[in-house]
Amino acid sequence: MENYIKAVSVSRHFSARVCRNIVSTVNLGCPLDLKFIALQARNAEYNPKRFAAVIMRIREPRTTALIFSSGKMVCTGAKSEEQSRLAARKYARVVQKLGFPARFLDFKIQNMVASCDVSFPIRLEGLVLTHQHYEPELFPGLIYRMVKPRIVLLIFVSGKVVLTGNDTQYTKPQ
Amino acid sequence: MFSSSSSDGLALPRVQCPNHPDAILVEDYRAGDMICPDCGLVVGDRVIDVGSEWRTFSNEKALKDPSRVGDAQNPLLNGGDLTTMISKGTGAASFDEFGNSKYQNRRTMSSSDRAMLNAFKEISTMADRINLPRNIIDRTNNLFKQVYEQKSLKGRANDAIASACLYIACRQEGVPRTFKEICAVSRISKKEIGRCFKLILKALETSVDLITTGDFMSRFCSNLGLPKQVQMAATFIARKAVELDLVPGRSPISVAAAAIYMASQASAEKKTQKEIGDIAGVADVTIRQSYRLIYPRAAELFPPDFKFDTPVDKLPQL
Numbered sequence A: 001m002e003n004y005i006k007a008v009s010v011s012r013h014f015s016a017r018v019c020r021n022i023v024s025t026v027n028l029g030c031p032l033d034l035k036f037i038a039l040q041a042r043n044a045e046y047n048p049k050r051f052a053a054v055i056m057r058i059r060e061p062r063t064t065a066l067i068f069s070s071g072k073m074v075c076t077g078a079k080s081e082e083q084s085r086l087a088a089r090k091y092a093r094v095v096q097k098l099g100f101p102a103r104f105l106d107f108k109i110q111n112m113v114a115s116c117d118v119s120f121p122i123r124l125e126g127l128v129l130t131h132q133h134y135e136p137e138l139f140p141g142l143i144y145r146m147v148k149p150r151i152v153l154l155i156f157v158s159g160k161v162v163l164t165g166n167d168t169q170y171t172k173p174q
Numbered sequence B: 001m002f003s004s005s006s007s008d009g010l011a012l013p014r015v016q017c018p019n020h021p022d023a024i025l026v027e028d029y030r031a032g033d034m035i036c037p038d039c040g041l042v043v044g045d046r047v048i049d050v051g052s053e054w055r056t057f058s059n060e061k062a063l064k065d066p067s068r069v070g071d072a073q074n075p076l077l078n079g080g081d082l083t084t085m086i087s088k089g090t091g092a093a094s095f096d097e098f099g100n101s102k103y104q105n106r107r108t109m110s111s112s113d114r115a116m117l118n119a120f121k122e123i124s125t126m127a128d129r130i131n132l133p134r135n136i137i138d139r140t141n142n143l144f145k146q147v148y149e150q151k152s153l154k155g156r157a158n159d160a161i162a163s164a165c166l167y168i169a170c171r172q173e174g175v176p177r178t179f180k181e182i183c184a185v186s187r188i189s190k191k192e193i194g195r196c197f198k199l200i201l202k203a204l205e206t207s208v209d210l211i212t213t214g215d216f217m218s219r220f221c222s223n224l225g226l227p228k229q230v231q232m233a234a235t236f237i238a239r240k241a242v243e244l245d246l247v248p249g250r251s252p253i254s255v256a257a258a259a260i261y262m263a264s265q266a267s268a269e270k271k272t273q274k275e276i277g278d279i280a281g282v283a284d285v286t287i288r289q290s291y292r293l294i295y296p297r298a299a300e301l302f303p304p305d306f307k308f309d310t311p312v313d314k315l316p317q318l
Helices: A002-012 A034-040 A081-097 B109-130 B134-150 B158-172 B179-185 B192-202 B216-225 B228-243 B254-267 B273-280 B282-301
Strands: A015-027 A042-046 A054-058 A063-068 A072-078 A103-116 A142-146 A151-155 A160-164 B026-028 B033-035 B044-045
Touching: A015 A081, A034 A042, A034 A054, A034 A063, A034 A103, A054 A081, A063 A081, A072 A081, A072 A160, A103 B158, A103 B216, B044 B228, B109 B134, B109 B179, B134 B158, B134 B192, B158 B192, B179 B192, B216 B228, B216 B254, B216 B273, B228 B254, B254 B282, B273 B282
Parallel strands: none
Antiparallel strands: A015 A072, A015 A103, A042 A054, A054 A063, A063 A072, A103 A160, A142 A151, A151 A160, B026 B033, B033 B044
C-alpha cells in the first residue's frame, strides 16, 4: 500500500492534492442569545425545534457556521486552514458587533478533507491487505485507515483518492 | 473412580487405563463404558449419556417430543445449562380449585442467555428460509456467541447482529450470500446489516475473503433453470471479464448477472434481463451497464468449446 502512496508522489501525472473542506471549532468565550442573533444578523437561520444552534453563512470565504448558545462555534466549508481561521474571525466579529463580548479562544481544526487523483486506474482487489475494508456490495471504494498519520483514505477504481480525518495542522505529505 | 467426558479437561482427574496410561480411551456410549483400546479393559463405567433420549427425525425439536431428559446438551453455545425448570403439568393434580395451574411460574432458565437463545432461534429461522446447512448455522451461532460475550456491539439490535453473523458465516464457509439475499430473510435493512458486519469484523479481528463472480454462479443458474453448459460458460465469461479488467469498479454480482445474460442469450435458453435481475437482486439497468462493457469483446470471453445457439455477432446489443 505504501508503494502506491509513494507512486503517487513521484508520478508525473498525479494532480495536486486539493483541500476541499475544513471543519474547525472556536470558543467565543461568552454565552449568546441565539434568538437575538437570529433576528438581528443577516444570513442567519435558527430553528430551535430542529437544532439548537444558529446557522450563519458568509459569502467570503464561502463558509457556514453553527453558533451555539454556550458561545462555542463550528465553522465548516473553508478550503484552507488560513481561510478557516479568517472566516471564524469574521463570524466572531459579527457576533461582537451585535453587542456580545466575543473573544477568539481555542481555535482548533477538527477535520480536513482533501481529494487527489493518481490518474491511473487502480485494481482494488490487489490492494486488500489488513487495514482495508473493501466491500463492492456496500461501497465501491476501498477504505484504507492509515495508522501513522491517522487518516482514512477512500480509494476508487478511477484513480481518485479522498483523504479525510486529518485533524493536525500539518497536512499529510501525500 | 471418576468419569470425565472427553470435552471436560479442567481440574477433574483424567481417567486412565492402569496398564496403558497413554492410551486414548474409546467411549462406548451404548453400554456407557470407556474402554482402553490396547487391552480392552473397561476403565470407566456408568458414564452418563448426554445425548437425547431417543432419535427424533425432524431437523429441529418437534413440538411433541416427549423427552424425559430434556434437550440434548449444547455445552458449546450456552453457558452450561444446569438449571431447574418446572414444566406445565399434564394430569389433573396440577390444577388447583379455580382451574389455574399450580406452579405457574416456569422459572426463567438462564436469563442472562435468554437473548442469546432467542437469537439462535432467529438465526435458525432465517437460515431455514434459504435452506442453509447445519454447518453454517453452527458457525453463525459460534460467531454470535463470541460477539455477544464481547459486548462491544451490545447496543445494536440482536437481529441485526444475527443477520450479519449469518452473512459472515456464509462467506467463511466459501458460499457467500449477497447482502440482498440475507435482507430477504431478515427484517433488518441492508445498511444496518452492512454496518454490523463491519463492526463485527473489527470486534472479532477477523477478515473475510473478497467475493468472486464464481461463488454465485451455481446458485443463480440453477434458480433460473439454466443447464450446466450455460452455467460453465457464464462462469468462464465472468472470470475472463474480471481478468481482462473490462468491468472496473463493478460489483461482482452485477458482472456475474451480465455474464449469465450473455451466456443464456447465446444458448437455447434465453433469459431476460428482468428475470436475471430478480434472481440476482440487481436492477436490470445495472445488468445493461455491465453488459455494455463486456459486449465489445464477447467473442474472446466465451469458452472455446461452447456450442452457440445464437452466434456471437447476433447477440443482443443494448
